Amino acid sequence: MRTSVRTALLTCLALLIGVACAAAQPAPPSAFGGASSAAPNAPGPSAAPPSPSFAFGPPQAVALHAPGLVGAFFSWVVDTQQTMQRELAGGVKRLKTGDPFIAAVSLAGLSFLYGVVHALGPGHGKTVISSYVVANEETVRRSVIISFIAAAIQAMTAVAVIGIFAIALNASGLTIKAWSLQLESASYALIALVGLWLLFGQLRALWRRFRPAPAFAPAGAGGPQVDFDDHDHGHDHGHAHAFARGDHDHDHGHDHGHDHHGHHHGQGEACHHIVDAKDVSGPMSWRKITAVVFSVGIRPCSGAILVLIFALTQGLFWAGVAATFAMAFGTALTVAGLATLALGSRELALRLGGNSGAWAEGVWTVCAIGGASLIVLFGATLFVASLGPARPF
Amino acid sequence: MKPTAPQLRIRRRQFGCLCAAVALLASSPASAHPHVWATVRSEIVFGPDHKITAIRQAWTFDEFYTAMAIQGLDTNGDGVYSKEELAPLAKVNVESLHEFAYFTFVHFNDDNKPLPLDAPKDYWVTYENPVSTLHFTLPLKTPLDPREKPVAVDVYDPTFFVAFGFAKKDPVKVSGAIPADCKVELEKPDAGAEADAKALSEAFFSQLGPNSNFGSQFAQTVNIVCNKK
Numbered sequence: 001m002r003t004s005v006r007t008a009l010l011t012c013l014a015l016l017i018g019v020a021c022a023a024a025q026p027a028p029p030s031a032f033g034g035a036s037s038a039a040p041n042a043p044g045p046s047a048a049p050p051s052p053s054f055a056f057g058p059p060q061a062v063a064l065h066a067p068g069l070v071g072a073f074f075s076w077v078v079d080t081q082q083t084m085q086r087e088l089a090g091g092v093k094r095l096k097t098g099d100p101f102i103a104a105v106s107l108a109g110l111s112f113l114y115g116v117v118h119a120l121g122p123g124h125g126k127t128v129i130s131s132y133v134v135a136n137e138e139t140v141r142r143s144v145i146i147s148f149i150a151a152a153i154q155a156m157t158a159v160a161v162i163g164i165f166a167i168a169l170n171a172s173g174l175t176i177k178a179w180s181l182q183l184e185s186a187s188y189a190l191i192a193l194v195g196l197w198l199l200f201g202q203l204r205a206l207w208r209r210f211r212p213a214p215a216f217a218p219a220g221a222g223g224p225q226v227d228f229d230d231h232d233h234g235h236d237h238g239h240a241h242a243f244a245r246g247d248h249d250h251d252h253g254h255d256h257g258h259d260h261h262g263h264h265h266g267q268g269e270a271c272h273h274i275v276d277a278k279d280v281s282g283p284m285s286w287r288k289i290t291a292v293v294f295s296v297g298i299r300p301c302s303g304a305i306l307v308l309i310f311a312l313t314q315g316l317f318w319a320g321v322a323a324t325f326a327m328a329f330g331t332a333l334t335v336a337g338l339a340t341l342a343l344g345s346r347e348l349a350l351r352l353g354g355n356s357g358a359w360a361e362g363v364w365t366v367c368a369i370g371g372a373s374l375i376v377l378f379g380a381t382l383f384v385a386s387l388g389p390a391r392p393f
Numbered sequence: 394m395k396p397t398a399p400q401l402r403i404r405r406r407q408f409g410c411l412c413a414a415v416a417l418l419a420s421s422p423a424s425a426h427p428h429v430w431a432t433v434r435s436e437i438v439f440g441p442d443h444k445i446t447a448i449r450q451a452w453t454f455d456e457f458y459t460a461m462a463i464q465g466l467d468t469n470g471d472g473v474y475s476k477e478e479l480a481p482l483a484k485v486n487v488e489s490l491h492e493f494a495y496f497t498f499v500h501f502n503d504d505n506k507p508l509p510l511d512a513p514k515d516y517w518v519t520y521e522n523p524v525s526t527l528h529f530t531l532p533l534k535t536p537l538d539p540r541e542k543p544v545a546v547d548v549y550d551p552t553f554f555v556a557f558g559f560a561k562k563d564p565v566k567v568s569g570a571i572p573a574d575c576k577v578e579l580e581k582p583d584a585g586a587e588a589d590a591k592a593l594s595e596a597f598f599s600q601l602g603p604n605s606n607f608g609s610q611f612a613q614t615v616n617i618v619c620n621k622k
Contacts, residue, residue, distance in 0.1 A: 058453050058524040061432035061558030066610035075611070078556055082430055082455075089456045089523075121426030172465035174485055302428050306457040313460045389492035392485070393429045393458060393555055 077117075084114045085306075088323070092311050095319050104319070111307070111323035115151075115330020118303045125150045125296035126335045127378050128191055130342040132292050135198060135371025143339040144332075146289055151332035153297025155324045157183065158304035162320075166312055173309070178390075180300055185386040187299035192379030194291045199372035201288075206365060295379075303327065427556035430455040433548050434560045435615055437577050439569035444536035445617065448497055448510075448546060449568065452527045452557070459525040462518075474520040483518040487529055495531055496550050496557060498612075502542030509534045539575050544617040553608035565615045575619035 066075050091107035119126065129150060133143040165171040165179060304324040311320025346367050353359025436449035454462065462482055463474050490496065491512060498507035516529035537544050548557045559565070564579045571577075 058521065058526075059432045059434060059560035059562060061430070062561050062564070062613070064556055064558050064611045064613075068610075071610050078427060078611070081427070082556070085430075085455065085457060118426075166464055170465050172481075173461040173463065174482065176461070176464065306428070306461055309464055310457050310460040313464070390489050391554060392487075392489040392493060393431075393454070393462075 077120075081114075081117060084110065084117065088114060088307060089310060092307075092314050092316060092319055092323070095316055096314065104322075107319060107323055108326045111326035112330040114303065115327035115332075116334050117330075118301070118327065119331035119334035124154070124301065124331045124335055125293075126338045128195075128292060128296050128375055129335055130339045131371040131374045131378070132198070132288075133339050134342045134346050135202065135368045135375075136288065138343070140340050140343055142289075143343060144336040146293060147336035147339060148329075148332040149289075150293040150296045151328040151335065152325075153293055154299065154301050154331075155304060155328035157298055158300035158308060158324055159321055161300050162305065162308040162312065162317075166309060167317070176305070176309070180302065180305060181386065181390065184299045185383060187295060187297075188379050188383035188386055190291075190295035190298070190379070192376055192383055194295045195372055195375030195377075195379050197291065198288065199369070199376055202368040202372050206369070301327070301331065427550075427553055429458045429555040431555055431557050432560050433557050433613070434564060434566070435546065435548065436566045436568045437546070437571075437615070437617060438530070439567065439571050440536055441570055442536070443540075443570050443572045444538045445533060445544060446536045446569075447530050447532045448499065449530045450495075450497065450528070450548075453524050453560075454526070456523045459520070459523060462525055463520055474525075476517050476519060479518040479520060479525070483516050483527060483529075486518070486527055487513055487516045490529075493550070495529075496548055496555070497531055498547040498549075499533065499537075500545045500547070501537055503545070507547075508537070539617040540572055540619045543619075545580075546615040546617075547609075547612040548615075549612035550608045551606045553611065556608075556611065557613070559613050559615075572619060575617060577615060577617050580614040580616055 064075055064078055066072070087110050088107070091103065091110050094103040095107065118124070125147070129143065129147055132138070133146065138146070161176065161179060161183070165176045169175075301324075304327055307323050307327065308317070308320040311317055311323065346363070349363045349367075350360050353363065431452040431454050434451040434453070436451075437445055438447040438449055440446040463479065466478050466482060467474055468478050494507065495510060495513075497510065499510065500507055511532040511534055513529040513531055516527070519526050519528070548559070550557060559579055565577050567577055
């Protein structure tokens, strides 16, 4: 798994470099001539007078401005997003009019950046994934991988929704919106259920810990920091694959017998966990991870839906798909960054106790119960909100 | 080296602050996150008795939303999105706008509670490549006389899913018999710092719930003001 992720990343990088090199070949002089050549045919009869910077004539809005310093920051965020979205639209169009290589590279880059910023908004799993990794015995590397799988599923959901409804069924935008909202509600409901399941598991583990019986000896034997590859010794061999089949290439052969004591420390991880305290949280489990990424991933990213439909109307669906995945790469990075930050806080909290086992136990308990509770609360709140009146746009 | 007890107490307090910071960071920019941009052009409609009877709206949407909205609506396949073909879209838009008070908030004399509006009777969508515009007229339940008290019209989405901004050119027009000493004007955004504290607390906390009022801080206002004799 680890190597395959690394391979995938390297492949992406190699592709980008390759395309960039190809684009550096001498290009015809008309590379960006298309933008201005679109000018004569645009304005409709009743359109407002064309503004000088645009080929077409729709009215341009004044910049939004909220009062205060914080408001200025939010205004900037909003403005940046609008600029990026316009750039994205321009990027898709340049594929037809400009040099295709340059256009492809800039579209990929733009989509990636858009994804990084866009993920700060709701609906990309940052709360769920951060809470999950904090509540469970997860490492930085694992939370990065979880973020990437969730983003990939989300991208595939968006492509599937547009592929089925817009292309196969030629459904209207209203139908697509309605289906996206259904998926969104389902995602929130699933998040709440997954949270409940995690919470139940944590509470059960906690209950076991406080029983006098020495039932938990084996769990600590593998060392506190379970390596990514040797998942679930003696636990969870069931591996629920029902959900994200084919979405990730994980190792079906259980790597028993090696790496048990391999301490793989990501940044921000303390070197000495208190072994006993680890029992509070469950062991690394693909079943849990699958549930988390699936519940997050079945909600299509609204940004991706818009880019896909826009690309489709330009007759460049493939560009939309590529942009969607570049965007997913960006959102995954942001989500992974926030999850890492959350993990860093947990590790810091653990270190604050010095060598106090009781303190570490307390931190683990709070993280485990608090994280799972947060997921339940988050999913339930958004699910209820999603049942409200449908948005007009 | 084992830290002393007071050291630990301080560090734990610091940790509390860190936790709060992380929680805010994780949730704060969430609502500064519109998905649809709309350029607003409004018309203030005056009746023969010089009272405001209706607000006429024309909202031009961005290219991305437009592509989504008109998808699949060229029912006769002639490549033209006619007013008739776009009629179902206009109907759904306007009917669901009802739940959101048409994102149009009419205030009489700085009254905090917006005045009730009737459901629009005429509404349609036009498509001029690459953007679409939703037109509708919102009748006021009771006509307002701006010479009595100042009238203000805010256009915004409280949840900030849609970012409404008035057009740079001709943001607001007058239709009908406006009283001679009255004028309509778009309020300039106030860069003053007096709202800082309010914005700070509202920005962080109002958006945590689904009934967020986050968008109100971006509201743009049309004032109908008259010179008192």
